[in-house]
Amino acid sequence: MKYCFDELIDRKGTASVKVDGMAEIWGRTDLIPMWVADMDFATPPFVLDAVRHRCDHPVLGYTSKPESYFRSIVNWVKKRYDMEVSPDQITFVPGVVAGLGMAIHAFTSPGDKIMIMTPVYPPFSWLVTRNGRRLVECPLILENGHYRMDLERMRREIKGVKVLILCNPHNPGGVVWTREELQAVADLCAEDNVLVFSDEIHADLTLPPHRHTPFAMISERARQNSVTFMAPSKTFNMPGVAASHAIIYNDAVRRRLTDYLVSSELGAGHVFAWPAVEAAYTHGEEWLEQCLSYLQSNIGYALEFFEAHIPLIRPLRPMASYLLWLDCRPMHLSQEELKAFFADEAGLALNDGATFGKEGVGFMRMNVACPRAVLEKALNQLKAAFDRRFPG
Numbered sequence: 342m343k344y345c346f347d348e349l350i351d352r353k354g355t356a357s358v359k360v361d362g363m364a365e366i367w368g369r370t371d372l373i374p375m376w377v378a379d380m381d382f383a384t385p386p387f388v389l390d391a392v393r394h395r396c397d398h399p400v401l402g403y404t405s406k407p408e409s410y411f412r413s414i415v416n417w418v419k420k421r422y423d424m425e426v427s428p429d430q431i432t433f434v435p436g437v438v439a440g441l442g443m444a445i446h447a448f449t450s451p452g453d454k455i456m457i458m459t460p461v462y463p464p465f466s467w468l469v470t471r472n473g474r475r476l477v478e479c480p481l482i483l484e485n486g487h488y489r490m491d492l493e494r495m496r497r498e499i500k501g502v503k504v505l506i507l508c509n510p511h512n513p514g515g516v517v518w519t520r521e522e523l524q525a526v527a528d529l530c531a532e533d534n535v536l537v538f539s540d541e542i543h544a545d546l547t548l549p550p551h552r553h554t555p556f557a558m559i560s561e562r563a564r565q566n567s568v569t570f571m572a573p574s575k576t577f578n579m580p581g582v583a584a585s586h587a588i589i590y591n592d593a594v595r596r597r598l599t600d601y602l603v604s605s606e607l608g609a610g611h612v613f614a615w616p617a618v619e620a621a622y623t624h625g626e627e628w629l630e631q632c633l634s635y636l637q638s639n640i641g642y643a644l645e646f647f648e649a650h651i652p653l654i655r656p657l658r659p660m661a662s663y664l665l666w667l668d669c670r671p672m673h674l675s676q677e678e679l680k681a682f683f684a685d686e687a688g689l690a691l692n693d694g695a696t697f698g699k700e701g702v703g704f705m706r707m708n709v710a711c712p713r714a715v716l717e718k719a720l721n722q723l724k725a726a727f728d729r730r731f732p733g
Contacts, residue, residue, distance in 0.1 A: 342627065343631070344627075344628055344631050345383075346382050346631070346632065346635040346712065348382075348383060348712065349712055349714065350381060350382075350383060353370070359374045359377035359379060359381075360374050363690050366690075367684055371688070372684060372688055372690040373689050373690065373715065373718065373719045375689055375691055375709070375711070375719060376690045376692045376706070377708070378575065378664060378708055379575075379578055379580055379710075380578040380632075380663065380710035380711070381712065381715065382578055382632065382710065382711075382712075383578075384577060384579050385577055385578075385620075385621065385624075385625060385628045387620045387621075388579055388620045388621050388625075390620070391616040391617055391619065395612065395613060401612050404609075404610065404612045404615070406433060406615060407615055407619075408428065409615075410614075410615040410618055410619050411428035412428065413618060413621075413622035414431055414571075414586060414618070415427070415431070416622065416623075417622040418555075420626075421544075421545065422544075423558075424555055424557075426588055430588055430590055430595065431587070432587045432598060432599055433584070433585075433586055434570070434585050434586060434587055434602075434607075434608065435584070435608075435610070435611075436572070436574075436580075436583050436585050437540055437542045437570045437571075437572050437585045438464045438468070439583075439585075440570050440585055440587055441464070441506065441538055441540065441570065442468050442472070443598070443601060443605075443607060444504075444538055444568055444587070444598055445468055445469070445472055445474065445504070446601060447597055447598045447600075447602075448503065448504060448536055448597065449503045449504055451472070451473035452473065452474065452475060453474050453475065453503040454474070454475045454501055454502045454503060455474050455476060455502065455503060455504045455506060456477040456478070456479055456495075456498070456502045456504070456505045456535070457469070457476065457477075457478060457479070457505075457506050458478075458480070458481050458490065458491075458495075458507070458508070458511075459478050459479075459480050459481065459697065459700050460480075460481070460513060460514070460694065460697035460698040460700040460704070461511070461512065461513075461697055461698060462508055462513070462540070462697070463697055465506050465508070466698065468506075469506075477498055477499075477502055478698065479491060479499075480494075480698070480700050481511075481700070483700075486655075486657055486658065487516060487658075488511060488514040488516050488657075489516075490518070490522050490525070492522070492525050492526075492529070495526070495529060496529060499529055499530070500533060502533070502535050503536065504535065504536050504537075504538060505535050505536070507526065507537055507538065507539045507540065507556060508540050509523070509539050509540065509541050509544070509553075510541075510543045510544065510546075510553060510660065510661035510662065511661075512662065512664060513664055513666040513692075513694075513697055513701075513704075513706045514659070514666050515657060515658070515659025515660050515661050515664060515665075515666065516659075516660055516661075517551045517552070517661050518554075523554060523559045523563070524559050526556075527560050527562050527563035527566070527567075528560075528562065531562040531563075535566075536566060536567070536594070537556060537563070537566060537568070538567070538568050539555070539556035539567055540570050541553070541555060541556070541569055541570060542570065542571065542572050542574065542575050543575055543661050544571060544661075545575070545629060546575060546633065546636070546662045546663065547660065547661040548636070548637055548661055549633065551661065555588075556569060557569050557588065564590045565590060565591045566594075567590075567591075568587050568588075568589050568594065569587065569588040569589070570585060570586075571585065571586055571587075572584065572585035572586065573617075573621040573625070575662070576625070576629060577625055577628070577629070578710075579617060579621065582613060582617045582618075583614070584611075584613075584614035584617060584618050636663045636709070636710060639663070639710070639711075639716055640658070640659065640663070640665070642713070642716065643656065643707075643709050643716060644656055644658060644665075646720045647667075650727075651720075651724055651727045653669070653671040653672045653731065654667050654668070654669050654671075654727075655667070655668040656668070656707070663708060663709050664706055664707070664709075665706070665707040665708075666694075666704055666706055667691075667694075667705045667706070667707055668703065668704055669694075669703055669704060669705055670703035672730075672731075676693065676694070676695050676702050679703070679705065680705075682726065682730065683723075686726040686729070686730065687719075687722050687723045687726035687727075688726075689707075689719055689722065691705045691707050691708075692705065692707075693705065694706060
């Protein structure tokens with residue numbers, strides 16, 4: 342089946358954070374929304390059909406997790422990553438960020454140190470500081486247009502850390518970490534008794550020819566010392582379903598998280614989670630391959646456009662996902678000036694790079710998971726604003 346990713350879908354008035362939520366941040370809703378990391382493509386028809394089918398039944402009652410839900414996850418990770426998982430090693434969580442927050446409560450206490458590698462997805466730092474834990478930052482090194490881990494710094498600063506939150510693949514840099522980097526992280530954390538929370542929500546959006554390696558598959562040490570968070574939400578543009586899962590091989594680690602979830606009544610799930618997830622993972626392979634092809638085309642178009650027309654903005658080429666991390670430092674604008682340039686002069690709503698950590702100052706994040714017509718319009722608006730600001 343041929344799926345269409347060029348359809349222009351009006352999301353106004355749907356309580357969309359990406360569209361309707363612009364008013365709270367920018368005080369207006371007429372910007373082109375290229376910030377929140379969901380796609381402007383229609384959620385796949387087989388997912389919508391599964392939800393509609395469930396709605397055909399007249400009772401939306403209490404629900405339990407069917408075996409078919411677990412089996413769909415088992416089959417998906419086996420086929421895509423050769424990752425052997427049994428249903429009992431899968432724990433439902435209502436979103437990856439929510440799952441990370443729950444895991445922080447389950448495995449750490451106030452005052453404990455938690456390490457992140459900046460610049461990184463802003464909720465990582467929020468979850469740490471807002472829950473009274475101590476944030477330890479291990480900045481990444483930007484080299485030749487890509488980030489790499491500062492393993493020597495990690496080795497020095499990981500002493501006394503309880504948890505490392507790993508973004509795998511990396512957001513916002515789009516890095517697919519090498520096996521060597523992941524192996525080094527696994528060894529360092531195992532030696533210092535640091536549990537790894539691996540956020541792999543962008544794994545399915547790894548762009549060919551790159552291949553994602555789940556952290557838990559690196560070694561037996563990694564397998565026994567990690568909690569892997571995955572979800573179909575980014576993959577199939579269904580984050581509103583709020584259905585994610587943790588894969589935990591270590592029985593004691595898994596019991597500790599599930600005991601927390603059970604004691605707080607946080608892991609029950611909801612009536613639409615099971616059919617939506619099952620449909621996505623059972624029928625979604627062809628849709629995803631076409632989506633990845635479209636995303637790669639958009640990314641290639643954008644990178645060529647920047648190079649040809651907006652040379653002072655240098656996007657990093659992502660290995661995964663649909664997020665462009667724009668290096669705007671050659672423009673020599675303050676962060677406030679940079680934000681105003683994109684919103685007030687170019688008419689675009691992008692993520693402020695500074696929210697990803699101090700290493701993100703001078704950067705902005707652009708979401709290109711939209712119909713090509715929208716991307717072309719956005720880039721042309723940006724070019725016009727750039728030409729006005731930097732004539733000649």
